[in-house]
Amino acid sequence: MNREDFxxxxxxxxxxxxxxxxxxxxCVINEITNYYENYSANAHRGDYDISRKVDELxxxxxxxxxxxxxxNKREEIIFTKGTTESMNMIIFGFMKNYLQKDDExxxxxxxxxxxxxxxxxxxxxxxxKVKFIPLxxxxxxxxxxxxxxxxxxxxxxxxxxxxxxxxLRPIKEITKVAHxxxxxxxxxxxxxxxxxxxxxxxTDIDFLAFSAHKMLxxxxxxxxxxxxxxxxxxxxxxxGGGMNSFFESDKSLEYKPLPYRLExxxxxxxxxxxxxxxxxYLNKIGMDKIxxxxxxxxxxxxxxxxxxxxxxxYNENTKSGIVLxxxxxxxxxxxxxxxxxxxxxxxxxxxxxxxxKDELIIKNxxxxxxxxxxxxxxxxxxxxxxxxxxxxxxxxx
Amino acid sequence: MDSNLRREIIVDNYQNPTNKxxxxxxxxxxxxxxxxxxxxxxxxxxxxxxxxxxxxxxxxEACAIxxxxxxxxxxxxxxxxxxxxxxxxxxxxxxxxxxxYSEEELGELNAYNEIYKQPNRKKCAIFPFETLKKxxxxxxxxx
Ligand SMILES: Cc1ncc(COP(=O)(O)O)c(C=O)c1O
Numbered sequence: 064m065n066r067e068d069f070x071x072x073x074x075x076x077x078x079x080x081x082x083x084x085x086x087x088x089x090c091v092i093n094e095i096t097n098y099y100e101n102y103s104a105n106a107h108r109g110d111y112d113i114s115r116k117v118d119e120l121x122x123x124x125x126x127x128x129x130x131x132x133x134x135n136k137r138e139e140i141i142f143t144k145g146t147t148e149s150m151n152m153i154i155f156g157f158m159k160n161y162l163q164k165d166d167e168x169x170x171x172x173x174x175x176x177x178x179x180x181x182x183x184x185x186x187x188x189x190x191x192k193v194k195f196i197p198l199x200x201x202x203x204x205x206x207x208x209x210x211x212x213x214x215x216x217x218x219x220x221x222x223x224x225x226x227x228x229x230x231l232r233p234i235k236e237i238t239k240v241a242h243x244x245x246x247x248x249x250x251x252x253x254x255x256x257x258x259x260x261x262x263x264x265x266t267d268i269d270f271l272a273f274s275a276h277k278m279l280x281x282x283x284x285x286x287x288x289x290x291x292x293x294x295x296x297x298x299x300x301x302x303g304g305g306m307n308s309f310f311e312s313d314k315s316l317e318y319k320p321l322p323y324r325l326e327x328x329x330x331x332x333x334x335x336x337x338x339x340x341x342x343x344y345l346n347k348i349g350m351d352k353i354x355x356x357x358x359x360x361x362x363x364x365x366x367x368x369x370x371x372x373x374x375x376x377y378n379e380n381t382k383s384g385i386v387l388x389x390x391x392x393x394x395x396x397x398x399x400x401x402x403x404x405x406x407x408x409x410x411x412x413x414x415x416x417x418x419x420k421d422e423l424i425i426k427n428x429x430x431x432x433x434x435x436x437x438x439x440x441x442x443x444x445x446x447x448x449x450x451x452x453x454x455x456x457x458x459x460x
Numbered sequence: 461m462d463s464n465l466r467r468e469i470i471v472d473n474y475q476n477p478t479n480k481x482x483x484x485x486x487x488x489x490x491x492x493x494x495x496x497x498x499x500x501x502x503x504x505x506x507x508x509x510x511x512x513x514x515x516x517x518x519x520x521e522a523c524a525i526x527x528x529x530x531x532x533x534x535x536x537x538x539x540x541x542x543x544x545x546x547x548x549x550x551x552x553x554x555x556x557x558x559x560x561y562s563e564e565e566l567g568e569l570n571a572y573n574e575i576y577k578q579p580n581r582k583k584c585a586i587f588p589f590e591t592l593k594k595x596x597x598x599x600x601x602x603x
Pocket of ligand 1: 083145146147148251274401
């Protein structure tokens with residue numbers, strides 16, 4: 064749906080790599096240009112009209128994000144440069160002080176690097192213990208969460224939807240178990256917020272990180288959501304302009320209140336304003352409609368892939384637009400090169416969750432990740448190309 | 461090179477690679493490379509003696525280009541001195557980088573003489589050689 068709004072789709076291209084980043088609608092592109100052409104001023108600084116206008120739009124974006132994820136307060140929304148930065152702020156700005164030696168953090172082996180490496184680093188720095196919740200058929204179950212908890216467990220940090228297998232975690236139920244045991248719940252929403260309605264109040268999660276570029280927005284913009292009490296305790300990772308109220312030569316100083324205290328320096332203003340248009344675009348279509356359509360597309364894709372003998376699909380039943388497959392006895396990168404020849408963009412590899420190869424019997428796969436502008440016609444074209452895969456080496460060599 | 465011949469060489473070496481198995485023997489030096497894009501992943505097991513490459517095995521998972529290039533490299537380099545191997549490598553890199561090179565010396569490696577047309581596959585064609593360089597370095601360090 065809505066294909067005419069996406070300039071990239073005018074190219075001869077089947078774009079199936081939406082897990083990596085999504086295409087941008089014209090309204091987002093226009094808004095970024097509009098900022099640079101018509102009111103290119105800094106935020107929170109000037110006393111002149113165009114700067115006030117920038118302030119207004121910047122803060123409106125914050126309100127729109129708050130509505131989009133159903134947060135309580137606007138101070139709970141912090142702009143960052145992406146999920147990775149948000150995760151690092153949670154882990155080094157908050158957890159580093161909140162946690163003590165021997166406290167335990169639960170993650171899984173299918174997390175993205177940005178929910179693994181900061182924890183490993185904190186383990187080295189302050190002696191916490193990073194442990195893995197065992198997976199069942201690659202998925203997290205409430206039972207296994209309960210079994211993994213002990214009285215040292217202080218944090219559970221999980222992707223809502225993984226970028227690898229595309230499995231959807233029962234975050235609300237896990238959060239309930241976490242809170243019953245005095246455990247904080249951190250959620251990586253990079254692959255979930257773009258695809259279904261997020262409700263931080265209903266799920267009661269403590270922190271959420273996500274990226275604008277995976278939901279039609281510009282690159283270099285992300286969001287950190289945290290409950291206000293926790294954000295109040297978070298130390299900035301960056302100090303400088305925009306986050307202080309005053310500082311003197313006698314070293315006295317005062318920081319600004321939330322959210323500004325955590326947004327030092329000139330932010331990605333054009334990107335943040337563009338992001339606002341992405342949010343209203345998604346709202347206009349409706350998140351539920353997007354979710355349903357993506358599931359319909361995935362089911363169709365899986366059904367059609369089954370028509371081809373030598374194709375293996377690894378995650379038929381996961382509830383997301385992510386499909387992992389291989390051509391039997393063909394290395395995934397060769398398949399992606401073959402598809403590239405026909406201008407079909409898919410990702411090959413283990414999708415940056417390097418520990419999954421311990422869990423998946425098959426190490427490398429091709430990944431299709433769908434979004435609402437993909438169509439059954441594109442899937443049909445893709446299937447026709449795949450049916451010619453017997454000649455793969457004629458095409459790629 | 462005729463494109464059918466090229467394909468035949470590459471596919472044959474991909475499907476029936478030379479010396480593909482893990483070696484657990486202290487006489488062999490191991491060196492691994494995992495590609496930046498987190499896909500190809502090979503380990504070489506190289507036995508040197510008096511500056512001569514006596515034997516090479518490899519294991520791992522990689523695409524058709526990387527696997528076939530590894531297989532051909534192994535065939536070309538067993539029995540060569542380190543100097544000879546380095547000379548051959550230079551020659552091969554020259555071909556990959558579209559510089560002047562000697563076609564004769566390269567034999568089956570000429571199958572990659574048009575890889576420059578697919579820039580994102582260059583890395584696959586030099587992958588085994590980059591790994592071998594690491595093994596040679598390790599050997600030189602200890603001898
Ligand atoms: C699950 C998940 N977490 C985190 C990230 C990192 O996002 P970014 O690169 O925008 O910081 C990604 C992006 O690939 C992801 O898929």
